[in-house]
Amino acid sequence: MNNKKKTKKKKFFTFTIRKKLILSFLFILLIPSITIGLSSYINAYNNIKEKIQLSSSENIQVIDKFITSFIDPKLNDAAYYANHFNQNSFSSTNRQMTIEDLIEYQSLHPESVTAFVGSEEGEFILYPNHKMPDGYDARKRDWYTLAKAASGRTIVTEPYKDAFTGDILVTVAHALEDGTGVFGIDLSLEALRSLTEGIKIGNKGYPVILSADGNYLVHPEFEPGTKAEGSWVQPVLEMIEGRVSDQENQFDFATNGKTGLKIAGVMALDEVNQDAKPILMTTVWIVGLFILVGVILTYFVIQSITKPLDELVTATEKVSEGDLTQTFKWKNNDEISRLGMSFNQMVASLHELIQSVEEKAELLAASSEQLMASAEQNNMATEQIVEAIQEVASGTEKQSSMVEESNGIVKNMAKEMEVMIGHSQTVRHTSLEAAASISNGNDAIQLTTQQMSSIHQTIAKLGTVVEDLRKRSIDINQIIDVISGIADQTNLLALNAAIEAARAGEHGRGFAVVADEVRKLAEQSSKSTETIRELISSIQIDTSDAVESMNKGSVEIEKGMELVQSAGGAFREIKQFIDEVNAEIQVMSASINEASAGTEQVVGIVKGIENIALKTTSDSQNVSGATEEQLASMEEITASASSLAYMAEELKGVIGKFKM
Numbered sequence: 001m002n003n004k005k006k007t008k009k010k011k012f013f014t015f016t017i018r019k020k021l022i023l024s025f026l027f028i029l030l031i032p033s034i035t036i037g038l039s040s041y042i043n044a045y046n047n048i049k050e051k052i053q054l055s056s057s058e059n060i061q062v063i064d065k066f067i068t069s070f071i072d073p074k075l076n077d078a079a080y081y082a083n084h085f086n087q088n089s090f091s092s093t094n095r096q097m098t099i100e101d102l103i104e105y106q107s108l109h110p111e112s113v114t115a116f117v118g119s120e121e122g123e124f125i126l127y128p129n130h131k132m133p134d135g136y137d138a139r140k141r142d143w144y145t146l147a148k149a150a151s152g153r154t155i156v157t158e159p160y161k162d163a164f165t166g167d168i169l170v171t172v173a174h175a176l177e178d179g180t181g182v183f184g185i186d187l188s189l190e191a192l193r194s195l196t197e198g199i200k201i202g203n204k205g206y207p208v209i210l211s212a213d214g215n216y217l218v219h220p221e222f223e224p225g226t227k228a229e230g231s232w233v234q235p236v237l238e239m240i241e242g243r244v245s246d247q248e249n250q251f252d253f254a255t256n257g258k259t260g261l262k263i264a265g266v267m268a269l270d271e272v273n274q275d276a277k278p279i280l281m282t283t284v285w286i287v288g289l290f291i292l293v294g295v296i297l298t299y300f301v302i303q304s305i306t307k308p309l310d311e312l313v314t315a316t317e318k319v320s321e322g323d324l325t326q327t328f329k330w331k332n333n334d335e336i337s338r339l340g341m342s343f344n345q346m347v348a349s350l351h352e353l354i355q356s357v358e359e360k361a362e363l364l365a366a367s368s369e370q371l372m373a374s375a376e377q378n379n380m381a382t383e384q385i386v387e388a389i390q391e392v393a394s395g396t397e398k399q400s401s402m403v404e405e406s407n408g409i410v411k412n413m414a415k416e417m418e419v420m421i422g423h424s425q426t427v428r429h430t431s432l433e434a435a436a437s438i439s440n441g442n443d444a445i446q447l448t449t450q451q452m453s454s455i456h457q458t459i460a461k462l463g464t465v466v467e468d469l470r471k472r473s474i475d476i477n478q479i480i481d482v483i484s485g486i487a488d489q490t491n492l493l494a495l496n497a498a499i500e501a502a503r504a505g506e507h508g509r510g511f512a513v514v515a516d517e518v519r520k521l522a523e524q525s526s527k528s529t530e531t532i533r534e535l536i537s538s539i540q541i542d543t544s545d546a547v548e549s550m551n552k553g554s555v556e557i558e559k560g561m562e563l564v565q566s567a568g569g570a571f572r573e574i575k576q577f578i579d580e581v582n583a584e585i586q587v588m589s590a591s592i593n594e595a596s597a598g599t600e601q602v603v604g605i606v607k608g609i610e611n612i613a614l615k616t617t618s619d620s621q622n623v624s625g626a627t628e629e630q631l632a633s634m635e636e637i638t639a640s641a642s643s644l645a646y647m648a649e650e651l652k653g654v655i656g657k658f659k660m
Helices: 002-013 017-084 095-108 142-149 190-197 233-238 269-320 335-411 417-590 599-656
Strands: 112-119 124-127 168-175 181-188 206-210 216-218 242-245 249-255 262-268
Touching: 017 095, 017 112, 017 168, 017 181, 017 190, 017 206, 017 249, 017 262, 017 269, 017 417, 095 112, 095 124, 142 168, 142 181, 190 206, 190 216, 206 233, 233 242, 233 262, 262 269, 269 335, 269 417, 335 417, 335 599, 417 599
Parallel strands: none
Antiparallel strands: 112 124, 112 181, 168 181, 206 216, 206 262, 242 249, 249 262
């Protein structure tokens, strides 16, 4: 179970050409699409944010200019009247004039709430006139102490709530030139509030004005004078201008140079996201549609690459199993088509090669069978020769015995003439039988000679066939070298394609994968040709062994032919001797009546017959030994022919694995 899981896992992580192409196209489709989509969304988000920030900055500038235009004249007014009033302005004679000056100022500047002047003696004149609380001392008020400490500069107080109207006011004050008091103007911030109420920063944003102490002067939700809180407040108070953010809002702020007021534009961060969301959705739809179209096109492109490769791999696997009927058909004129043509040429060359080897193997098998049949016939003929020689030897022994008897008879010829005549007839009869046996032996030797010559011719033909087979093997090796060269060239082309793909970078990655698969197919072709080369080498070794065996058989046959010819000569001599014996016996029969006169001649003839018989016995033994050697040689030839037939069957079995 674990092995199956491991196998499935291994197959899953095996990167085929299809997987590599899919991954490559996915990267090509997804990365640019997602990058473009994200870039579009981020650009839109940043543009919206920049527009809101620009609006915030512009509004801050407007408010800052308004505050400056609103406060700056009052600063000049305060400086002017501080120079206009002096200690005499508080005297009883000039008091009314001071009040009239304040009335005139108020009539000219209705935006001012109150104009007033206080002295070091505690006197306090203001218009419009309000009843001041009991114990009111202007000298203890912030506007008075700050102006006195400002060393001739006009000051603007922190916003405060007016005791009479309840409005938020600021006081612009300047110490009198003679140092006897302070002139001041109370200003309402309602005009500033009215201005900011009409200002929007984006759809949700708004402007905020803070005092230098961090109190709200203008805020759509908080009352003036409320202490501002949040992580953004402290950076705003510490810096002159800048931008800070918290979790919900972004604050662009600046400081009014005349008053020190902090003007901030508040931008809601979620507003930017909401405004950019439709753009994001539109981008997602467009990118999704683009990816869908790309996936469809990618599917057809990958199919056009992997389908012919799968067919070529299937055909290659079947060829490696021995099926040479496979062909690759691809109509497109591309690299795969050229690879398929090379594959078809390789299969055709293998088909011709195997067919040629098969024909030679069949011819070798037929020649081996013929050689075995001839060897068997030769064995039978040799056995007949052996039997004939044994009969000759037996007759020769009988002849020797009879010659000895004849010798005794000759010695007693005078006494036993009649017995000698009988024995002479027996000798003549035996001599005739020996002549007949020798004639049969001579015929067998002639037959053996013819058969040995036929075997010698067959072996010569077989040697020619085996030599042709060896030459065909050399031709096959040359074809294999050509195929190997094609495989090496294909491998080189695949390497060049991989290099060009690497130069192409990301766009060439898919072609690098195809080049790598082509290289693998070339390596498989090279391995297949190497296997065939080893098979042909084995065939060449077997044919060399067969040639060696046939050469040995040819030598042995030549030796056997020489021995048989020698035996034939011996038989001819024996026949000649037997004929002479017959002639002598006839002479002896004719001369029996003259036995008395020719006894000595008969004794000499008998001695000659005895010598001939001894020589015949010796020659028969020599012929018998030579025949036995020939029989052993024929057995070796039979064994060699059997081995050659076995090798031919093995070769046919190997060739039979190929389907043609």
